[in-house]
Amino acid sequence: MIPFNEPLYVEKGLTYITEAILKYRRLNGDGVFTERCTNWFEKKCGTKVLLTTSCTHALEMAALLADIQPGDEVIMPAFTFVSTADAFVLRGARIKFVDIRKDTMNIDETLIENAITNQTKAIVPVHYAGVGCEMDRIMEIAKQHHLFVIEDAAQGMMAAYKGRYLGTIGEFGAYSFHETKNYTMGEGGLILINQKEYVHRGEILREKGTNRAQFFRGEVDKYSWIDLGSSYLPSEMNAAYLMPQLEIAEEINERRLKLWNLYYEELKELEEKEKISLPYIPKECKHNGHIFYIKTRNQKERTELIQFLGQYDIKAVFHYIPLHTSIAGCKFGEFVGRDKYTTEESRRLVRLPMYYALKEEEIKYVTACIKKFYEKR
Numbered sequence: 124m125i126p127f128n129e130p131l132y133v134e135k136g137l138t139y140i141t142e143a144i145l146k147y148r149r150l151n152g153d154g155v156f157t158e159r160c161t162n163w164f165e166k167k168c169g170t171k172v173l174l175t176t177s178c179t180h181a182l183e184m185a186a187l188l189a190d191i192q193p194g195d196e197v198i199m200p201a202f203t204f205v206s207t208a209d210a211f212v213l214r215g216a217r218i219k220f221v222d223i224r225k226d227t228m229n230i231d232e233t234l235i236e237n238a239i240t241n242q243t244k245a246i247v248p249v250h251y252a253g254v255g256c257e258m259d260r261i262m263e264i265a266k267q268h269h270l271f272v273i274e275d276a277a278q279g280m281m282a283a284y285k286g287r288y289l290g291t292i293g294e295f296g297a298y299s300f301h302e303t304k305n306y307t308m309g310e311g312g313l314i315l316i317n318q319k320e321y322v323h324r325g326e327i328l329r330e331k332g333t334n335r336a337q338f339f340r341g342e343v344d345k346y347s348w349i350d351l352g353s354s355y356l357p358s359e360m361n362a363a364y365l366m367p368q369l370e371i372a373e374e375i376n377e378r379r380l381k382l383w384n385l386y387y388e389e390l391k392e393l394e395e396k397e398k399i400s401l402p403y404i405p406k407e408c409k410h411n412g413h414i415f416y417i418k419t420r421n422q423k424e425r426t427e428l429i430q431f432l433g434q435y436d437i438k439a440v441f442h443y444i445p446l447h448t449s450i451a452g453c454k455f456g457e458f459v460g461r462d463k464y465t466t467e468e469s470r471r472l473v474r475l476p477m478y479y480a481l482k483e484e485e486i487k488y489v490t491a492c493i494k495k496f497y498e499k500r
């Protein structure tokens with residue numbers, strides 16, 4: 124059986140967890156391993172970083188930092204995970220869904236301005252499959268209309284747009300370390316804070332509304348409750364699992380890209396025969412091999428392909444049901460303009476098995492099965 128995903132495990136994962144437990148004797152948050160992970164990201168990304176319990180929580184923190192209030196409007200694509208919207212709905216915002224681009228499945232930057240009203244407070248680009256949105260244009264629009272840009276870069280670690288890491292371009296960015304992502308701690312994430320003035324409040328929100336972070340740095344002699352907040356810090360055991368992956372982050376990224384490129388090479392002939400479509404990477408973008416997807420001609424063919432691969436012990440899966448067609452999506456938001464691609468393209472998309480431990484022979488087996496499926500079609 125070739126599963127769709129296998130959570131990343133690298134050597135030293137268990138060693139570091141054991142160290143957290145037996146050497147440092149500390150399991151709660153903000154110990155040695157959280158600090159090492161944070162430093163690694165801050166050095167790499169050049170922004171302030173706070174490790175969180177999930178990307179969902181990082182997005183919730185961003186919504187709080189952007190001071191989203193009931194009645195505010197937030198613009199995002201409908202082709203995304205529920206958390207992108209939930210974080211803002213929790214603050215009472217209305218979601219304005221904008222159509223995606225057919226080529227990258229990312230928000231269509233040319234349609235954003237049409238969705239802006241006096242209530243609009245933020246734009247939330249989602250970098251699908253670790254392929255960057257058209258950030259120059261998005262930042263320009265945000266500047267002109269005084270809006271926050273909060274990047275849902277859950278899938279975007281190591282990927283870049285015009286040489287800048289995804290998640291570091293807007294005011295805030297969020298990564299996920301869920302077990303399905305390129306780097307993982309089971310459940311976890313982080314928020315990237317690009318402007319210094321938000322760092323202080325970010326630390327307070329994350330520590331139940333207290334200035335405990337300042338206290339531990341010795342900047343204040345006691346800590347107390349000074350703002351609203353929640354508990355957004357992960358356990359040291361989770362950070363210890365993530366740390367060794369960061370030590371070989373480049374190697375992991377290169378491996379994924381190699382696997383991604385092999386899929387692409389093997390399936391090119393089917394695209395040339397116009398049987399399937401392959402992903403498109405704009406020249407401004409350096410991606411991270413997070414997802415390898417193909418698009419079938421229609422939804423019926425997709426269902427048949429997924430079933431066919433299942434018979435050969437290959438687990439392929441579809442992805443998001445567009446949020447504006449869901450119960451909560453209808454309640455908390457609406458689509459602005461025409462849904463030209465969101466629904467149609469999401470119905471054609473199939474994700475193929477993709478994980479660090481996947482082998483070249485397995486990819487050749489998967490692609491051979493796909494070619495077999497299309498033989499008579």
Ligand SMILES: *Cc1c(COP(=O)(O)O)cnc(C)c1O
Nearest residue numbers: 177178179204206277299301312
């Ligand atoms: C995975 C994912 C999330 C949620 O990440 P968690 O860490 O599970 O909260 C949010 N947005 C997108 C686009 C994702 O892919």
